Amino acid sequence: MRTYHHLPAGVNQHLARSETQPLILQWNVAVNQGRSSIRLRICGKIEFSTASHLMNLGISAIEYALPSKSVSVRELAEAGLLVSRAEQLQSFGFDRCYISDESADELALRAAAALLDNCGVRPESVDLLLYAGAIAPSHHIAGGQFVSNFNYPATKLQYELSLTHASVAGISQAGCMGLTYAAKFASDFLRSNGEAKCVLCVSADVLPKGVQREILYNVISDGACALMVTRNSVQNRIVAHRSVTKGYYWDCISRKNEILAAYFPTAKNLVQDLLRGAGCAPEDLRMVLPHNVSYRSWEILLDLIGVKKEQLFAANISQKGHVIAADNWINLKDAMTANLLIPGDKLLAFNFGLGANWAATLIEH
Amino acid sequence: MVGQDLLPKICSEPNVERVFVLTRRNGVLSSHRKIEVVHGDVTRPDLGLQYHLKQSVAQATTTIIHGAAETSFSSDLSAASAVNVAGTENMMRFAAGCPRLKAFCHLSTVYVSGKRTGTIREEDLEHNFGFVNAYEQSKYEAEQLVASQAQRLPATVVRLSTILGRSLDGAVTKSGAIHYALRFFFHSLAPMVPGMKESPVDLIASDYAAESISIAAFDQFTPGSTWHICGSSDAFSLEQFLEETLQLFYQNRPAWRKRAIEKPAIVNLETFYLFVRSVEELGESVLKNSVAVLKSFAPQLAYPKLISDASTQHALQRSGLTRPEIRDYYPKVIRFLLENNWEATPQEQVRL
Numbered sequence: 001m002r003t004y005h006h007l008p009a010g011v012n013q014h015l016a017r018s019e020t021q022p023l024i025l026q027w028n029v030a031v032n033q034g035r036s037s038i039r040l041r042i043c044g045k046i047e048f049s050t051a052s053h054l055m056n057l058g059i060s061a062i063e064y065a066l067p068s069k070s071v072s073v074r075e076l077a078e079a080g081l082l083v084s085r086a087e088q089l090q091s092f093g094f095d096r097c098y099i100s101d102e103s104a105d106e107l108a109l110r111a112a113a114a115l116l117d118n119c120g121v122r123p124e125s126v127d128l129l130l131y132a133g134a135i136a137p138s139h140h141i142a143g144g145q146f147v148s149n150f151n152y153p154a155t156k157l158q159y160e161l162s163l164t165h166a167s168v169a170g171i172s173q174a175g176c177m178g179l180t181y182a183a184k185f186a187s188d189f190l191r192s193n194g195e196a197k198c199v200l201c202v203s204a205d206v207l208p209k210g211v212q213r214e215i216l217y218n219v220i221s222d223g224a225c226a227l228m229v230t231r232n233s234v235q236n237r238i239v240a241h242r243s244v245t246k247g248y249y250w251d252c253i254s255r256k257n258e259i260l261a262a263y264f265p266t267a268k269n270l271v272q273d274l275l276r277g278a279g280c281a282p283e284d285l286r287m288v289l290p291h292n293v294s295y296r297s298w299e300i301l302l303d304l305i306g307v308k309k310e311q312l313f314a315a316n317i318s319q320k321g322h323v324i325a326a327d328n329w330i331n332l333k334d335a336m337t338a339n340l341l342i343p344g345d346k347l348l349a350f351n352f353g354l355g356a357n358w359a360a361t362l363i364e365h
Numbered sequence: 366m367v368g369q370d371l372l373p374k375i376c377s378e379p380n381v382e383r384v385f386v387l388t389r390r391n392g393v394l395s396s397h398r399k400i401e402v403v404h405g406d407v408t409r410p411d412l413g414l415q416y417h418l419k420q421s422v423a424q425a426t427t428t429i430i431h432g433a434a435e436t437s438f439s440s441d442l443s444a445a446s447a448v449n450v451a452g453t454e455n456m457m458r459f460a461a462g463c464p465r466l467k468a469f470c471h472l473s474t475v476y477v478s479g480k481r482t483g484t485i486r487e488e489d490l491e492h493n494f495g496f497v498n499a500y501e502q503s504k505y506e507a508e509q510l511v512a513s514q515a516q517r518l519p520a521t522v523v524r525l526s527t528i529l530g531r532s533l534d535g536a537v538t539k540s541g542a543i544h545y546a547l548r549f550f551f552h553s554l555a556p557m558v559p560g561m562k563e564s565p566v567d568l569i570a571s572d573y574a575a576e577s578i579s580i581a582a583f584d585q586f587t588p589g590s591t592w593h594i595c596g597s598s599d600a601f602s603l604e605q606f607l608e609e610t611l612q613l614f615y616q617n618r619p620a621w622r623k624r625a626i627e628k629p630a631i632v633n634l635e636t637f638y639l640f641v642r643s644v645e646e647l648g649e650s651v652l653k654n655s656v657a658v659l660k661s662f663a664p665q666l667a668y669p670k671l672i673s674d675a676s677t678q679h680a681l682q683r684s685g686l687t688r689p690e691i692r693d694y695y696p697k698v699i700r701f702l703l704e705n706n707w708e709a710t711p712q713e714q715v716r717l
Contacts, residue, residue, distance in 0.1 A: 092643075246625045248623070257652040258553040258554060260652055262553050264630055265556055265557065265627035266627050269627060296639070297643070303632065304630050304632060
């Protein structure tokens, strides 16, 4: 690695990684009307789309926990747990989903414990725990009394995992966007806290027993996922992120039609804005990591954003269903496990959550 | 759609003594001393008129403006043809029995060009590119019928583009697919339109259409001629149209901005139809209605065409008629629609 001594260490690491050729930073100090100013001239090419270039902010590890019980869409229909016909949902790409007998916090513990076991981060070095859940029951451990609403799974998890130095907070009211927001907030936290090194992000949701497993024509699975967002990640650098919330669609029942209609143009504009800002063409994407909504809707969205179907990691839609906030990251984990990615691959994670929130994240593997 | 603007214009013609208005509608009142409302039906033999009435109308008629049409874009071919083709045939048969007839003015659509792309000229008719809907096809077949009688009937064809509203005040006298589509856009129910960014959105003002028809039927009637009453080069591109509409919604309804509704995405036909199929399978009634309207006419935008009106403009300028500019009257139409809660001028009791 060639080192430019006039550059900060982080920039040198970036240059080495991206093989960018010599870059000259010229500092001129001028005095203008009694006030000092610094003029910075940059020659060569460097992308400052986010400061994460300088610190390798990224997702260093992922683990997830799914229930042991998987049921077919047909079985769901027979049990009266669908709104639409089974054939309809099958034509949208769904075959099975997971239904949990464990609680959300138990699934969260499983996923997070596995993550800590495998990622080499000591529990006491975790600076922040962000716990995401899409539905209200995910944010308390039910008890017989009202006060049990204050029994938070996040703090229980901190205790169970011995995250003794971690601050703890929950992310709710973001629907299926919870874990994506957690990853974004984690990177923002690391960027603004020089001492902090890693953030554990966990999402977990288990639908109440007996409720319908279909939301807006998508088949819902229970599950949990844990991400470790670190300052010096060797993989999955968070390059850029865009999100938008549109409160007009907050009522997901009375504005159901409008949400279905708004989904595509909003998603298109958001993704295009993200890619344009990051200087990434659709064809530069190695893979799109979907949220596991209907494959049919992905066919439409892919065309809108100019991405080929082969670029979509669609394998999990039929078998895993829509694991609420965890889809993108389960898909990333599975793509890594299947050795489908090589360092430097550009990945697009797109997500939508009722609320209504849209988000797109550009990741460099 | 142009009736409300056309009738006063015709009545103001000094050489016109009487105007017979054939209508199926009951309870229609005359608004001018020259107008005589005649109840009939172009789909029936003799236009559904009693023998003596038919004879007296035929004896007095010197000009026929045939605008009776099934204009729904979602009609099937048999329903559209029953009015637009068979109705035209009946009207031509009636015309043949008018001893004093000088002019037969057949109102048609510029979209007889169907799925053709490129420049469409007044003299163009025959093609085999197909049609976006049965309305287009039936009007095409009607024009062929008129052309086939060219030796026996002094006929002119006036092809109209999509009528938006009056240039003077933006008033819309009858809602069409374009108005419904705008309403769906406003209510966040128009997620995508097929086409290309640069596809021309050809629109005309109803008063301009009425003046033009009057000129074509009276002042400058020329047997065998075809007129293009359209926006031609004065058309928004699809991208401009959507952006202009969005900005007009913002201007007229500042509170609407906080809804943060996106412009419909411009997509190719394949993607559009995939979305249509998905919505139809879902059975969502509101969205399904929106999609039904869009799919009935919007695919025309996927066949971009410049409707040339070179010959027509030449003739209209001789009569001193200038085409209103879309950028001037489109804001008035949007304001009218918003102020009237997307309703056209009430027509419960139409005065002709």
